[in-house]
Structure formats: C-alpha cells, structure tokens
Amino acid sequence: MQRNPQLNEKGELQHLLSIEGLPREILLQILDTAESFAGVTEREVKKVPLLRGKSVFNLFFEPSTRTRTTFEIAAKRLSADVINLNITVSSATKGESLLDTVANLSAMQADIFVVRHESSGAPFLIARHVKPHEHVINAGDGRHSHPTQGLLDLFTIRHYKKDFSGLTVAIVGDVLHSRVARSLIHGLTTLGAPEVRVIGPQTLLPAGVEALGVRVFHDMREGLADCDVVVMLRLQNERMRGALLPSAQEYFKHYGLTADKLALAKRDAIVMHPGPMNRGVEIDSAVADGAHSVILPQVTFGIAVRMAVMSIVAGN
Amino acid sequence: MLKLPEAERLCEQLAAELRPRVGPKSAMVGLYTGGAWLAERLHPMLGLKTPLGLMDIAFYRDDYAARGLKHDPKRTKIPFDVNGSELLLVDDVLYSGRTIRAAMNELFDYGRPASISLVVLVDRGGRQLPICAQHIGARVEVPPGMRLTLKKQDSGKLTLALESERAT
Numbered sequence: 075m076q077r078n079p080q081l082n083e084k085g086e087l088q089h090l091l092s093i094e095g096l097p098r099e100i101l102l103q104i105l106d107t108a109e110s111f112a113g114v115t116e117r118e119v120k121k122v123p124l125l126r127g128k129s130v131f132n133l134f135f136e137p138s139t140r141t142r143t144t145f146e147i148a149a150k151r152l153s154a155d156v157i158n159l160n161i162t163v164s165s166a167t168k169g170e171s172l173l174d175t176v177a178n179l180s181a182m183q184a185d186i187f188v189v190r191h192e193s194s195g196a197p198f199l200i201a202r203h204v205k206p207h208e209h210v211i212n213a214g215d216g217r218h219s220h221p222t223q224g225l226l227d228l229f230t231i232r233h234y235k236k237d238f239s240g241l242t243v244a245i246v247g248d249v250l251h252s253r254v255a256r257s258l259i260h261g262l263t264t265l266g267a268p269e270v271r272v273i274g275p276q277t278l279l280p281a282g283v284e285a286l287g288v289r290v291f292h293d294m295r296e297g298l299a300d301c302d303v304v305v306m307l308r309l310q311n312e313r314m315r316g317a318l319l320p321s322a323q324e325y326f327k328h329y330g331l332t333a334d335k336l337a338l339a340k341r342d343a344i345v346m347h348p349g350p351m352n353r354g355v356e357i358d359s360a361v362a363d364g365a366h367s368v369i370l371p372q373v374t375f376g377i378a379v380r381m382a383v384m385s386i387v388a389g390n
Numbered sequence: 391m392l393k394l395p396e397a398e399r400l401c402e403q404l405a406a407e408l409r410p411r412v413g414p415k416s417a418m419v420g421l422y423t424g425g426a427w428l429a430e431r432l433h434p435m436l437g438l439k440t441p442l443g444l445m446d447i448a449f450y451r452d453d454y455a456a457r458g459l460k461h462d463p464k465r466t467k468i469p470f471d472v473n474g475s476e477l478l479l480v481d482d483v484l485y486s487g488r489t490i491r492a493a494m495n496e497l498f499d500y501g502r503p504a505s506i507s508l509v510v511l512v513d514r515g516g517r518q519l520p521i522c523a524q525h526i527g528a529r530v531e532v533p534p535g536m537r538l539t540l541k542k543q544d545s546g547k548l549t550l551a552l553e554s555e556r557a558t
Binding site: 086102103106107109110111112113114117118119121122123124385386388389390 | 446448449450454455457458459460462463464465466467468495496499500501
C-alpha cells in the first residue's frame, strides 16, 4: 500500500497538502493546537519561541494577499524567519523551474515551504522532492485543495457551534472552481457533520459531487432551510465570460445571500466567506456586515490555525 | 517499596504555609496538568482576590526540536494583569527545572511580575538548571527511571503515583 504522502512513517503530519486523506485525529490535533494559539494572539506579546531559528519560505506562484499575509504573520508569531517570494512563471517552463526553485531555496536552509500554485498537485510534487527535515504546506493549488482555509473554516464552525455532530452546513455558489469547497467538504465529513449541502446552478457544481457525501440543491431557498452554517463561495468574474452564467445581476438574484434568504436558515446561523468577497454578487452587504457574519473572525482564526499547522509539521 | 506521602495532606500543609504570606497583590498560576489541579485546590483555600491562571508551557519547551508538539496543548489563561503581581507559580513535581524555566519565559510574555515564588507538592531532586522552590510539600527520593506524577481520581481526590518512565 502506498503511504499517505502527508504523513511520516510514524503516521504523524509531515506535510499539509490536502484535508482529503487526513485522519480525524490529526484534524482534531490541528484544531486543538490552534485553540491554544488563539490565546497567544490575544495577549500583548503575540509571539512564542517555538520556531526560533527556522526559515519559512512563502512561495507564491499565484497572487494572494490574505493567505500570504496570514501565513507570514503566523510564522513571525512563532519566531521563524519569513522570506516571501512572489514568483510568476510561464507555464511552459513550470515543471522544471519549480523543482529548481525549490532546490535553490533548500540550499539556503529552508525548513518550511508554503506553496500557492495555479497547477493542481504542485505542492505534492515539491513534497516528493524535499529533504526529510523540510516541510511543505499547501496554500492553495489550482482547483484542487486549500487545506488551511478548510481547517480555519472548521475551526470557525467549531468555535461558534461547539461540535459538528448535529450540524447542517450549506456551501453555496461556485463549487466547481473552488478549492475551498472541496477541502471543507472533506473536513466536515471526516469530523462527522451529519448533513453537508451544496447549493448552486448546475453549471457551477462538479459532476458527481454527490459522491463526496453531500446533498445537492439548485434552489437556494430550499437548500438554506434550517441550516446552522452558510458558507458563501466567491464567484470569480472570469466565469461570466466562460458562458457558465448569464450575468452577475442574474446570479445575485438566484444565489446571492440576502437577509430574506438567510432568514430561512436557523435563527443563530453563522455566515462565512473565504474572501475576497464580491458584494452584490454572491453576498449582500447587509449580510456580509450583519449580525450573523463571522467573516472577519475567520481571518483572525486563520492565523492561529496556520501557527498550529506550521508548529506541528516542523516538530515531526 | 517507596512510601509516597499523601497528596491531600501536603496540600493542606502548603495552604497553611502560604496563608500568612498572601497579600493584595498575590496571584496564582498553575501548570497543566498536575500543577493546575493543585492550584485549583490551593486557590480557594487561600482566598485570593484575583482569578486563577492556568498555563500550558508546550510552546516554550526546550525539547521541541527533539520531540515536536506531541500532545494537544491546552490554552493558557491568565485572567489578571501580571504586571506588578506577586505570583505563586504552582506545579506538582519539581524535577529537572526545565518546565519552570519555560513557565517563567511564558509568564514574562504576559507582563513583568513583582515577584515569582515557586510552590510544589513534591521536590524529587535531580535539577538540571539553577532553579529552586520556595514552598515544598515534601522531598521524595525517586529511583532513576521512575516518574512521580499527581493523579486526580473521579472523586476529585489527589494522589501521588510512581510509574516506570518507559510506560509513559
């Protein structure tokens, strides 16, 4: 049997590449450790000495502000040295130059590579080629996976809802192109959320999505009924050109989250969004800034979750 | 067979010793897990005005490079201003002194206390760092290779136990 590429021979987390395939115990270890780091981020000295002397390389082959910044803050709060590299590559030379780039950084004594890449699987490729003491964290690869975002979503849900056992969670919008949705669905099913729904137009839901253990809805009002958690996904503008959707206005009418649609969910439902938001496209401003919204706390929790992931992999 | 002292009696004894020394600036921090149990017992016995602080030193350990984060750390909670406080730092067993070194480093990331006194149920010797306790329930000679730990029974009763280091 082939070993899970994320785990070492003792079954401990060596790289974080995808939530898919991670055992429940490791997900819980990350969430529990993040809970302790959340305490660190609330005090005056927001730093612990755990990764002193370690070097974290942020390798961003695709632009990102929030994810890169929160990884940088997380690494700095662990006392690591952080080096940010924004690399744009031509797709023709990508394969070779990717491993060459990593080999060069490795020669500069890297300990952790945080990788964001437009190609699905790039962090897996790097993980197969790094030295045993080096660790790879996937910060989003193509349409495939965005495990730390999935983990911070899980952390946020657990923070507000305490546990997953009775929850109905709806994920709304462009599931087809979303790496966030996939990571979250795997995490929720592994941690025992009894009902995960995806809501969206046929053209934005992957074929056979039911196989992931979710219920599919095309009518948003039907899908939101009695939900505890509503996760809105970003509608990428470029999808409009792909003839998948008629217009942003039309999309908002059917799948935009407004206060009257949200009223169909439970009274204490929380609204999440991985950002960046398109106000007036997938979410109404009144909801994004409203009492149910936990969108900004998600960002704060993201730091603690990334601290947990880095400190767990670097210690294994 | 080594006869271990009764933890409950040591606890009473420590409370009696500490009571005359407690003042308006006194505050208490217990170290997870055994030290937290002891502190949860001592804190009400001393009638301290500030709420009890509980600390997990996992992020300050000196063996992270060798061991990593092996257990799920508990969240440190210091619900009072450390600045200027007269701190009673509470742990169950004092051995190498490394836990206390880590605890002091963490405490100073919360503020600058006026003083720190170390309160331990048992001092088993074997120090590897220049650290000593100001208030000690008992001194116990523990054979090498054995671990002395505090246990909490379902009833809440605290007891000391000796176990082989390999078993843990």
